[in-house]
Amino acid sequence: MAENSLSSRLQMAMRRLTGRGILTEKDIDEMMREVRLSLLEADVNFRVVKQFIANIKEQAVGEKILKGLNPGQQVVKIVHEELKRVMGEDAQGIKYASNDITTIMTIGLQGSGKTTAIGKLGVYIRKAEKKKVMFIAADVYRPAAIEQLVTIGKQVDIEVYEEGLKDARDIVKNGLKYAREHKYDCVIIDTAGRLHIDEKMMSELVDIKAIAKPQEILLTVDAMTGQDAANIAKSFHDQLNATGAILTKLDGDTRGGAALSIKEVSSIPIKFASSGEKMDTFELFHPERMASRILGMGDVLTLIEKATDAIDEDEAQSMMEKLMSDSFNYNDLLKQFKMIKRMGSMSKILGFMPGMGKVKQAASQVDDKQFDKMSVLITSMTADERKDPSLIDKSSRRRTRIANGSGMSVAELNRLRSALDQQKKMMKQMMKMDEKQLESMSKNPTQALQNTKQKKGKGKNKGQFRIR
Numbered sequence: 001m002a003e004n005s006l007s008s009r010l011q012m013a014m015r016r017l018t019g020r021g022i023l024t025e026k027d028i029d030e031m032m033r034e035v036r037l038s039l040l041e042a043d044v045n046f047r048v049v050k051q052f053i054a055n056i057k058e059q060a061v062g063e064k065i066l067k068g069l070n071p072g073q074q075v076v077k078i079v080h081e082e083l084k085r086v087m088g089e090d091a092q093g094i095k096y097a098s099n100d101i102t103t104i105m106t107i108g109l110q111g112s113g114k115t116t117a118i119g120k121l122g123v124y125i126r127k128a129e130k131k132k133v134m135f136i137a138a139d140v141y142r143p144a145a146i147e148q149l150v151t152i153g154k155q156v157d158i159e160v161y162e163e164g165l166k167d168a169r170d171i172v173k174n175g176l177k178y179a180r181e182h183k184y185d186c187v188i189i190d191t192a193g194r195l196h197i198d199e200k201m202m203s204e205l206v207d208i209k210a211i212a213k214p215q216e217i218l219l220t221v222d223a224m225t226g227q228d229a230a231n232i233a234k235s236f237h238d239q240l241n242a243t244g245a246i247l248t249k250l251d252g253d254t255r256g257g258a259a260l261s262i263k264e265v266s267s268i269p270i271k272f273a274s275s276g277e278k279m280d281t282f283e284l285f286h287p288e289r290m291a292s293r294i295l296g297m298g299d300v301l302t303l304i305e306k307a308t309d310a311i312d313e314d315e316a317q318s319m320m321e322k323l324m325s326d327s328f329n330y331n332d333l334l335k336q337f338k339m340i341k342r343m344g345s346m347s348k349i350l351g352f353m354p355g356m357g358k359v360k361q362a363a364s365q366v367d368d369k370q371f372d373k374m375s376v377l378i379t380s381m382t383a384d385e386r387k388d389p390s391l392i393d394k395s396s397r398r399r400t401r402i403a404n405g406s407g408m409s410v411a412e413l414n415r416l417r418s419a420l421d422q423q424k425k426m427m428k429q430m431m432k433m434d435e436k437q438l439e440s441m442s443k444n445p446t447q448a449l450q451n452t453k454q455k456k457g458k459g460k461n462k463g464q465f466r467i468r
Contacts, residue, residue, distance in 0.1 A: 007294045010038050014076050014295060023071040028060050031075070043257035045227040048086065048264045056082050080291050086260050087287035088269045092244060094125065095215050101179055102131075102186040103212045106246075107205060107236055108220035110142055110193040113248035117220045117274050118188050119152035120282035121246070124272070126158070131185035136175035137162035138208065141192045149190050156279055168192065169207050176212060189214070197235050205240055217242045219268060223250040223258045230261035237266045244271035247285065259290060330378045330386040333420055337371045373408065374416050380406040389420060 013034035032053050039049045059078045096102045104121070108114040122133045135153055137160055139145040146162050153160035161175040172189055179187045191208055192201055209217065219242045221229045236242055245262055250273045263269055270285045378386060380402045385391050392398050392413075403410045 010035065010079070010295060013038065014072075014079065023075070025061050028057065028075070032057055035079070039257075039260065042260070043227050045230050045261040045265050048230075048261050051264070052082060052086060052260075055085075076295065080295055083260070083291035083294060084287045086264055087290060088263045088285075089287055091284050091286045092269050092271050093284055094129075094271075095243070096129070096131075096186070097215050101176070101184060102216075103176065103214040104186065104188045104216045104218060105191060105205075105209060105212055105214040106188060106218050106220060107191055107240065107242065108193055109197070109222075109232060112193065112220045112222045113274065114193050114220040115139070115145060115148050115152065115190055117246045117248050117272075117282075118149065118190050119156050119158075120274055120279050121218075121272065122158045122188055123156050123279050124282050125186055125188075129186075132183065133158050133186045133188065134175075134179050134182075134184040135160045136172055136179075136187060136189045138168040138171045138175070139190045139192050140165045140168050140171070145190070145193075152279075168204055169211055172208050172211050197232070202239050209240060216244060218244050218246050218271065220246045220248055221258060221262065223247050225258060227257055227261045227265075229258040230265035233262050233266035233268050237268050242266075242268050244269050246270075246272045246274060248274045250275045328420070328424055329389055330381060330420065333423070334375060334378045334386075336423075337375055373412065374419070377402060377406045377408060377413055377416050389417070392417065 013031050035056070036049060036053055039052065040046070044052075056075075056078055060075045094102070094104070106114055106118055106121075118135060122135060125131050126133050135149055135158055137146040137149045139149075146164065150160045150162065161171075161178050163171050163174065168191065175189070176187060189208065189212060191205055217240055219233055219236050221233055223229065225232070233242070233245060245266075245268045247259060247262070247270050250259070259270060270287075272282060273285045273290075274282045381392070385398065385402070392402065399410050399413055403413050406413075
């Protein structure tokens with residue numbers, strides 16, 4: 001799926017342009033055909049595609065672009081700006097009530113991931129805004145919907161107000177009264193999700209809106225439904241005036257169709273993106289960052305935010321000092337693995353880094369289970385061996401004992417030793433770099449990997465650590 005994604009197709013079309021010193025109108029037309037196909041295959045709404053192409057072509061065929069310096073790069077910039085515009089220009093968060101309880105009403109079809117998104121939204125508001133959150137279970141039609149929300153509430157330690165299978169309007173009215181009495185700052189209401197939009201469903205939602213007077217009406221939309229997502233969004237918006245959308249099941253950028261259609265077709269801004277199963281896989285939707293990801297430019301700001309959330313500053317500083325002083329050991333490497341796991345999968349982290357499109361195939365082959373294997377090897381060492389890696393380097397008996405104790409081979413232990421050595425070499429290399437070299441490496445992080453390649457030892461696969 002990823003190879004045929006919107007991202008990979010668009011990046012291919014862009015690469016053909018950026019490699020040329022001079023561009024003609026014919027070159028632009030050829031690129032536009034590729035872009036049109038890419039968007040249509042990603043299930044972007046036809047009307048959106050038509051307008052998207054027209055806007056880019058209008059700006060790209062000007063004399064200033066075609067006869068200017070780096071015309072290909074300028075066209076890429078135009079495409080980036082148009083992607084950003086289509087998805088909504090700026091990030092938009094929750095609008096909170098100034099003097100009263102903030103009420104958020106969630107709406108969406110069954111199977112759109114609404115109840116899970118509520119759990120994630122609650123965690124996000126509590127963490128980002130430091131607010132006391134409560135859920136109201138008002139989806140009284142779907143079997144086990146209330147039980148699911150209660151389970152999620154227990155999982156994330158957020159109270160759920162529920163009265164069972166009663167009239168949803170009464171539940172919302174009583175729930176809001178309870179929330180005010182117990183000094184909650186924010187209430188998120190889970191409303192009925194049906195298999196299709198019907199009159200009875202809409203009538204109930206309109207009544208709940210009148211009772212709750214919500215600051216936000218958030219529509220959960222399954223990213224995998226493509227342009228249908230935009231049509232569903234429009235139907236809800238026409239009758240309820242939704243204030244924003246939560247794009248669920250957004251697996252990286254492999255399904256950009258929904259993201260590119262919703263705002264243009266329904267006028268609802270995408271406010272949040274949800275991906276993965278964990279409750280912290282939820283983020284504010286930044287159109288500019290998504291545009292950069294789609295075009296393979298990376299997303300360093302999101303990577304920094306994820307790192308800041310996952311990594312303790314003092315711990316990171318201590319690790320950096322150890323690397324610089326050459327005292328970095330297996331205990332530190334184990335901490336590093338744990339930090340990476342807290343940030344998400346390795347392939348996802350690489351996807352945020354600019355220049356990593358060039359090693360896309362290698363990135364997709366990164367197996368996060370390797371970190372678990374290496375952690376087992378480290379925990380099979382004695383306390384002294386973890387603190388002093390040279391003890392293992394000098395003794396084949398120690399290496400055999402550790403490998404046997406972990407249920408792995410000496411070859412796998414040797415790859416771990418190489419990983420530790422590679423970390424040290426990379427840091428030494430960076431210490432020798434001047435400002436210009438560091439700036440160049442930030443634009444293409446793969447340089448760091450290239451500069452630390454080790455010489456192969458004798459025999460197959462010896463002397464180098466590979467993640468498979």
